[in-house]
Structures are given as structure tokens and as C-alpha cells.
Amino acid sequence: MYGSTAHNIYAQNNVGIESPAKLIEMLYEGVLRFNAQAKKAIKDGDIEKRVHWINRSTAIITELISILDMKQGNVSEYLEGLYNYEIKLLAEAGALNSIEKMDEVSNVFKGLLEAWRESTDVA
Incomplete structure (x- = not known):
């Protein structure tokens, strides 16, 4: 439902994306930006x-789940569980007006973004 929307938004706004690795980086950055909002x-x-902003973050995370290559094994399975947990936290943050839960999600995505940049040399 949300997945293709997030991808389409980024594809429309960034026609010249150099690589799939850059797209992942941009999706992580989008979650952080929308969480701040x-x-x-x-x-x-x-x-x-x-x-609005929680829905935008959720859409991006849903897109991240949809593009996981489950043939890659444990890492993909771990990320799928992590992403689903982050969606749950976003829902709780919205329902409870919880800045702490928003911060928890943002901290996870800051770590993922940093690790992604290190592993792909996209930074």
C-alpha cells in the first residue's frame, strides 16, 4: 500500500539517482527528516x-521492507523484523504523542544510515 508510493515520490524527485545504494541512503534520510517533522x-x-509525517515515515519503511532481498538470509530477515518493529513504534508514537518513541525510531535509523554509508562508501 505505502511502499510504491514512497518509491514513486523519491523516483519523481530524484530522477538521476546514481544507484540502488544511493536510493537506500535517501530512504533512510527521508525517515529521519519526516520523523523530525x-x-x-x-x-x-x-x-x-x-x-501526515508519521504516515510518510511509515510509507518509506514499508518500501524498505518491500525491496528486501529475502534470498540474502539472516540480514534480510533481521531487517524485516527491525523495520516492522519501527513501524509499530511509529504507530505508538502517534497514538501516545510520544517524543521518546519518535526519538527511538530516529536513533535506529541514524545507526542504519551510518552503517549503510560505511558499507557502501556512498557518503
Whole structure:
């Protein structure tokens, strides 16, 4: 449902993406950017924006799940579980207006982005 939307948004906005590795980096950055906006909306008490930005982050994470290559074994299985847990945390953050849960998701994606950059030399 969300997956193709996230990919289409990035594809439209970044026609010249150099590689699939760069796309993953951009998706991680998108989660971080949208989470920051959602966190601001929570602080401001803006329900509409909170829902919008959490939905955008969820769409990207759903896209990340859809592009996992499950033939790669343990790493893909681990990431699938991690991504699904992060979606659960985003839902809880929205329902509870929890900045702490937003921060937890952002911290995970900061770590993933850093590891991705190190492993792909995209930085």
C-alpha cells in the first residue's frame, strides 16, 4: 500500500539517482527528516501534521521492507523484523504523542544510515 508510493515520490524527485545504494541512503534520510517533522508536530500539538509525517515515515519503511532481498538470509530477515518493529513504534508514537518513541525510531535509523554509508562508501 505505502511502499510504491514512497518509491514513486523519491523516483519523481530524484530522477538521476546514481544507484540502488544511493536510493537506500535517501530512504533512510527521508525517515529521519519526516520523523523530525513529526516530532515537531507532537511538540506543537498539531495532530494533522503529526499524522501526515508519521504516515510518510511509515510509507518509506514499508518500501524498505518491500525491496528486501529475502534470498540474502539472516540480514534480510533481521531487517524485516527491525523495520516492522519501527513501524509499530511509529504507530505508538502517534497514538501516545510520544517524543521518546519518535526519538527511538530516529536513533535506529541514524545507526542504519551510518552503517549503510560505511558499507557502501556512498557518503
